[in-house]
Amino acid sequence: MKSAVIEHLKEQKDKIVQMWMEKMDEAVSDMPSTNVNYSALVTTNETFAEVIYNYILNEGSSEDLNNFIGRILRFGWPLSYLTHGIQVFRKVVIEVIGKKAENTKDLLRLYHQTDAIIDPITNKLIQDSAESWENTVYLQKNALLELSAPLIPVMEKISVMPLIGTIDTDRAKLIMENLLEGVIEHRSEVVLIDITGVPIVDTMVAHHIIQAAEAVRLVGASCILVGIRPEIAQTIVNLGIALHDFPTRSTLKEGIETALKMTKRQIVFIDQEGSD
Template identity: 85%
Template sequence: MDSPVIAHLKEHKDKIVELWMKKMDEAAAEAPQSNINYKALITTNETFAEVIYNYILNDGSSRNLNEFIGRILQFGWPLSYLTHGIQVFRRVVIEVIGGKAENTKELLQLYQQTDAIIDPISNKLIHDAAEQWENTVYLQKNALMELSAPLIPVMEKISVMPLIGTIDTERAKLIMENLLEGVIEHRSEVVLIDITGVPIVDTMVAHHIIQAAEAVRLVGAKCILVGIRPEIAQTIVNLGITLSDFPTRSTLKEGIETALKMTKREIVFIDQEGSD
């Protein structure tokens, strides 16, 4: 059997939605979101109100609510839009039905019943939004990691691993795995680790690089660190980090030349005019 609040929600739906839309519009005017088009906001507010009503009147059927949350987050709208909308809906319902109570006791009961109806929506909204954000971040992180730290064979016995972006502990583990698997797969004798695209080299990053070079040595290959810019060289010196266990070069070109010598090869320029 429907509670008095449910009965009031059905009876005064048009009034509640109209007042809720007005308050949401006022809130948007006071704190406008630069990335939200006003026309889109109005349309979305209408959908939001309908989603809330569907959830309440359909005994907690959450399909429409889940889909709505997903679209909001996909479009990059702030989570505060959802949480604020629920709280405004709660206040509007209490404002509309509060005048229907005949005494204080009945008014208190209406308030309690309203909270019992709205709280599950608020809790589910926050839970689902957080879950979807975590899933999105997880997928993006995995995609980024899959594209990062490849070991590229540039010629027989010589491979290059270009590193781009910040290196944290988790990414360092991936680098190590890709490095060792690639050395074995490509039968590399020399690996060039290119840190040209690494913005900051601190003690932790240097430690990870040294570990990677040591791991390469243990599987029978040698490592050359290339792409050391002047500011990075100065940072390494200031931090007291020693990279004496493996060669370093300032550019990839110099690194490849060194790798060729280490594999007993050299670059030979052919005189095209004298080749006839």
């Protein structure tokens, strides 16, 4: 029965918390990424101990533990602070209540009961931390995807989509969606896809770009591929990728000049002195 350990935890609370605080104070100072002042560390340790005790004694709720775990992770503390804290708590509890055992059999029983009480906390800690991390990664990935494929109207009828980083299947799908929605929304007649920031253009990347260009053509606009660096041009030739179906330019400046011609416009330089 866990009741014996629970009673010991209630009776020895002050002693257990004090020992735990001392050991945590020593351990946390050696952990990386805990750049907090000492008073904040003491306060956090006190809260941690209280949350653990309340959870074990059913005086609090799993929500209190969830909130504490989430707060620690949001503040940038390492996960090792939480896992180490639980392990230190286990050792302190065993050390304190172990003195109450009358024989070896009694001691083993207390050990098993202590594990049965603290293991669920450890499991919950790992589960909540993993969920928090996965959620953070998911949100960051979506945010980066949304920011990494914008269609920017640079002037009437002309828009630019600058691409930066590696293009995978998921991102290619987002590029296609943003491209088509943007063309319709901005009433673009010419779209410049700028691959200056794409480090590698292989067959798959070229295939995605060609698909995007063909999709733009289907909604009544034209596409120009810009940012063709010498090494990219050589790769495209070596791979036998056909990009002759739509114009290509080495720089964005040249691409905009071409787009202006396609929309029957040109850049005119004004003589400031003559205008006076």
